[in-house]
Amino acid sequence: MARKAFKERLREIRMSDYDAEMYEKFSGNVRKQVKAMRIILDALQAKGKERQWLKHQMTGELDDMKLIEGLTGEKNIYKRRAEQEPEPGTPQQKPKRIRICVDVSGSMYRFNGLDQRLERSVEAACMVMESFDGYKEKFKYEIWGHSGDGYDIQLVAYDKPPTNNKERLEVLKTMHAHAQFCMSGDHTLEATRHAIKEIKKDEADEYFVVMLSDANLERYGIRPMLLNEALTADEEVNAFVIFIGSIGDQADRLKKQLASGRSFVCLDTKNIPQIMQQIFTSSLLK
Structure with missing residues (x-):
């Protein structure tokens, strides 16, 4: 059944038995390496910096959530946009x-x-x-x-x-x-x-x-x-x-x-x- 399915796949992509054997020569030599590479790729995380709001700043835009603190004399009541490293596990944008x-x-x-x-x-x-x-x-x-x-x-x-x-x-x-x-x-x-x-x-x-x-x-x-x-x-x-x-x-x-x-x-x-x-x-x- 596996051989029959393989033959059918070769017909679908118009690949001869000779070409299939030739490709297997290269592919078979790196099969373990491909598995290792895919594990590495799965583990890579997002690196690109995203622009986010940084809160509790001394300058910038007034943070609406800090109005009461401002009335009591708190100085870190501003927020501003800046690039920040993504948290571990953050999806890639x-x-x-x-x-x-x-x-x-x-x-x-x-x-x-x-x-x-x-x-x-x-x-x-x-x-x-x-x-x-x-x-x-x-x-x-x-x-x-x-x-x-x-x-x-x-x-x-x-x-x-x-x-x-x-x-x-x-x-x-x-x-x-x-x-x-x-x-x-x-x-x-x-x-x-x-x-x-x-x-x-x-x-x-x-x-x-x-x-x-x-x-x-x-x-x-x-x-x-x-x-x-x-x-x-x-x-x-x-x-x-x-x-x-x-x-x-x-x-x-x-x-x-x-x-x-x-x-x-x-x-x-x-x-x-x-x-x-x-x-x-x-x-x-x-």
Whole structure:
């Protein structure tokens, strides 16, 4: 019965058995990580400040509820509007916005046989899409790619996240094909700057930008100082980079030259949920 239902579902979304097996290869590798991520997402609370009335103030508008106190000489009889941190458990008024920028450069494909960096990046994208499925009121996410071809290769839009395995597989296939056939070059720096600027065009409870990179920046003359400046350019945007590939100690050397807590080295997909938890909870320490 389960097999019959599965076949029927494949017909509904026009997905072949071959495509289903291909998707299962990626999805199966991150199933535990998706469960861990969804637990993290469930636990996240509202962060955005709301304008509320602050009472018992010495200046502001007269509080009608404090008229008697005013007659007796009380001075804290005013109220005024101000931004206030939400109480724990307060429902989000706006969604959190998250932009994931995946590295689909030629080096991802070229060195995939060395350390499976492209496979890891594709699995990370699969994990993101599955993890955020069903959370559209609480989270708005999008996935963009960056490579030698450019810094703004759209893979998943805020308003059109993939809703089934076929649509998610198309994103994964596009990532793989782009890395295989794109021009040589690196736009990590431009992608970071663009993402941080664009994500704030719509109001949100919080803003997160997560860059995935294979740390192959030195070859293209990209200085760590410039990447660090880009990541910290806007204090309202929580921006981070995850080095998902490395030749030798490339990634570790880069990490040491970036602001503390802004970069991570991840050479195993199973560690991504833990890194994402650190990224999400880091904003609580601001």
